[in-house]
Amino acid sequence: MSDYDVIIVGTGAGGGTLARHLAPSGKRILLLERGDWLTREPQNWSTADVFVDNRYISPDSWYDAKGKAFQPQIHYFVGGATKLYGAALYRLRERDFGELVHHDGVSPAWPIGYDDLEPYYTLAEQRYQVHGARGEDPTEPPASAPYPFPAVSHEPRIQQLADDLAAAGHQPFHAPCGVMLDEANPPYSACLRTATCDGFPCLVHAKADAEVLGVRPALQHPNVTLLTNAQATRLATNDVGTEVTGVVVQHNGTRETVSGDLVVVSCGAANSAKLLLASANDQHPGGLANGSDQVGRNYMFHNSQAVLALSKDPNPTVFQKTLGVNDFYFGGPGFDYPMGNIQMIGKSQAEMFKGEKPLETKLAPGFALRDVASHAVDFWLSTEDLPVPENRVTLERDGNIKLSYSARNATAAGRLYHQLKSMLGQLGMHPDHLIPRHAYLKTDIPIAGVAHQAGTCRMGTDPATSVLNTDCRAHEVDNLYVVDTSCFPSIGAVNPALTAMANALRVGDHLLARLGA
Ligand SMILES: Cc1cc2nc3c(=O)[nH]c(=O)nc-3n(C[C@H](O)[C@H](O)[C@H](O)COP(=O)(O)OP(=O)(O)OC[C@H]3O[C@@H](n4cnc5c(N)ncnc54)[C@H](O)[C@@H]3O)c2cc1C
Numbered sequence: 001m002s003d004y005d006v007i008i009v010g011t012g013a014g015g016g017t018l019a020r021h022l023a024p025s026g027k028r029i030l031l032l033e034r035g036d037w038l039t040r041e042p043q044n045w046s047t048a049d050v051f052v053d054n055r056y057i058s059p060d061s062w063y064d065a066k067g068k069a070f071q072p073q074i075h076y077f078v079g080g081a082t083k084l085y086g087a088a089l090y091r092l093r094e095r096d097f098g099e100l101v102h103h104d105g106v107s108p109a110w111p112i113g114y115d116d117l118e119p120y121y122t123l124a125e126q127r128y129q130v131h132g133a134r135g136e137d138p139t140e141p142p143a144s145a146p147y148p149f150p151a152v153s154h155e156p157r158i159q160q161l162a163d164d165l166a167a168a169g170h171q172p173f174h175a176p177c178g179v180m181l182d183e184a185n186p187p188y189s190a191c192l193r194t195a196t197c198d199g200f201p202c203l204v205h206a207k208a209d210a211e212v213l214g215v216r217p218a219l220q221h222p223n224v225t226l227l228t229n230a231q232a233t234r235l236a237t238n239d240v241g242t243e244v245t246g247v248v249v250q251h252n253g254t255r256e257t258v259s260g261d262l263v264v265v266s267c268g269a270a271n272s273a274k275l276l277l278a279s280a281n282d283q284h285p286g287g288l289a290n291g292s293d294q295v296g297r298n299y300m301f302h303n304s305q306a307v308l309a310l311s312k313d314p315n316p317t318v319f320q321k322t323l324g325v326n327d328f329y330f331g332g333p334g335f336d337y338p339m340g341n342i343q344m345i346g347k348s349q350a351e352m353f354k355g356e357k358p359l360e361t362k363l364a365p366g367f368a369l370r371d372v373a374s375h376a377v378d379f380w381l382s383t384e385d386l387p388v389p390e391n392r393v394t395l396e397r398d399g400n401i402k403l404s405y406s407a408r409n410a411t412a413a414g415r416l417y418h419q420l421k422s423m424l425g426q427l428g429m430h431p432d433h434l435i436p437r438h439a440y441l442k443t444d445i446p447i448a449g450v451a452h453q454a455g456t457c458r459m460g461t462d463p464a465t466s467v468l469n470t471d472c473r474a475h476e477v478d479n480l481y482v483v484d485t486s487c488f489p490s491i492g493a494v495n496p497a498l499t500a501m502a503n504a505l506r507v508g509d510h511l512l513a514r515l516g517a
């Protein structure tokens with residue numbers, strides 16, 4: 001008999017969400033997390049600690065295509081990347097599930113439709129307490145229920161931006177947001193509406209992350225066990241290679257092997273591929289479940305641009321991530337191809353600019369960085385990255401990840417940037433200044449920004465071109481599943497976490513049925 005009914009490797013958006021969904025079944029569930037609990041400490045909300053000293057970026061060393069080592073923006077904690085995320089919880093658009101022709105290539109169709117995921121998007125919005133307003137976003141897909149909580153209000157400068165956008169004929173909307181804010185009853189609101197949210201951990205556990213709303217509720221059930229500091233290093237199979245029989249774990253410095261009837265990998269796209277590739281054996285010489293040579297391929301991470309516009313009036317906004325614009329998602333003036341999503345990111349603060357070359361050289365000495373921060377309106381532009389086989393994760397000889405990647409869809413990303421720039425004059429901003437900045441991470445190496453990584457074990461109906469079937473089960477290994485963003489055949493241009501959560505719930509229902517629970 002196996003030690004557990006289900007072993008889940010990784011506790012982020014995929015694994016943490018799945019754990020909570022399976023927990024009430026009474027089945028014996030083991031969670032393996034290579035990181036520790038993220039310590040609640042004053043530094044959680046210190047801009048210098050988080051953004052200058054990268055306190056919560058886990059030490060890891062990956063290689064680029066040329067073999068040069070770099071430190072990725074990776075977060076190994078209970079809750080995974082959601083501990084630091086901005087909690088903008090968007091659904092993919094309905095058309096994102098079909099094939100979509102872009103200027104620079106094709107975004108392939110998913111093997112499941114939006115309809116298959118819709119009930120789970122609704123459930124994920126409820127589990128992650130999403131605040132939003134239906135009917136404002138022109139590209140919003142149909143939903144079977146309202147948002148469980150009202151939209152987070154705009155502060156005055158962002159309300160002005162919304163009004164100016166509307167006056168110019170655009171359709172700004174309240175961004176869907178996973179913060180436990182109760183504006184109707186402030187004394188009882190868990191969320192305090194601070195400036196330290198996007199990219200920071202939440203000191204008061206009011207962010208809808210996978211630790212607080214996935215792992216902790218799961219652990220209320222006595223049948224769920226969590227091992228922290230427990231890194232899965234290899235999956236062993238039976239002699240014929242059709243079943244995982246053991247998960248080899250480095251746990252607090254010692255090597256252990258645990259067994260589960262079902263094994264679910266959810267380590268984040270790069271690390272899930274790493275685990276499968278590191279589990280090569282005689283039956284799976286190219287890596288576990290990799291007969292198609294697709295494991296690690298089709299890596300995507302969004303063609304994102306953090307840009308800062310200078311407002312003519314000061315921008316004293318505290319919590320800025322409340323507005324989105326999808327008017328150019330599927331195209332725009334003079335460009336019949338998708339461009340992407342415009343949203344706000346956390347309000348920039350002067351300390352964050354230290355070492356940001358474009359800002360220092362473009363503006364100094366005309367503006368002190370302090371003045372820049374007080375007038376900055378910060379946008380995040382996301383264009384869909386397109387999956388190509390050459391963009392891939394492989395393993396270096398020392399066992400570490402090698403990430404070979406070159407950006408796709410640059411034309412559309414450039415168009416989106418110029419679209420926003422052309423609008424600045426109507427929005428109370430200085431029309432000449434739309435300045436790129438490093439959000440989240442102090443690095444000049446773009447591939448280190450792996451926050452939105454996806455696509456290394458894609459799902460599909462054809463085992464020759466995909467790793468997983470539509471239940472996210474490996475085509476070649478009967479009891480092996482992958483439920484993180486690795487399974488995405490395409491990533492769309494909105495933030496990925498809600499889709500990972502919804503899909504984990506969908507796969508969770510399949511697993512419950514398989515377990516007879
Ligand atoms: C700063 C930042 C801001 C973001 N903002 C947003 C946003 O606003 N909206 C949005 O939708 N998305 C956002 N994202 C992205 C979002 O957080 C990710 O898409 C999502 O968390 C991915 O879920 P996942 O389950 O694939 O991986 P993760 O959440 O990263 O979870 C993977 C887990 O596996 C663990 N692990 C890895 N390898 C092993 C191993 N071998 N053994 C055991 N455990 C292992 C890791 O420690 C981690 O806990 C942001 C990310 C960052 C970093």
Ligand code: SF4
Pocket residue numbers: 179180190191192193194195196197198200201202203204205206207208319
């Ligand atoms: S805004 Fe709310 S959820 Fe975000 S860090 Fe502050 S208190 Fe936490």
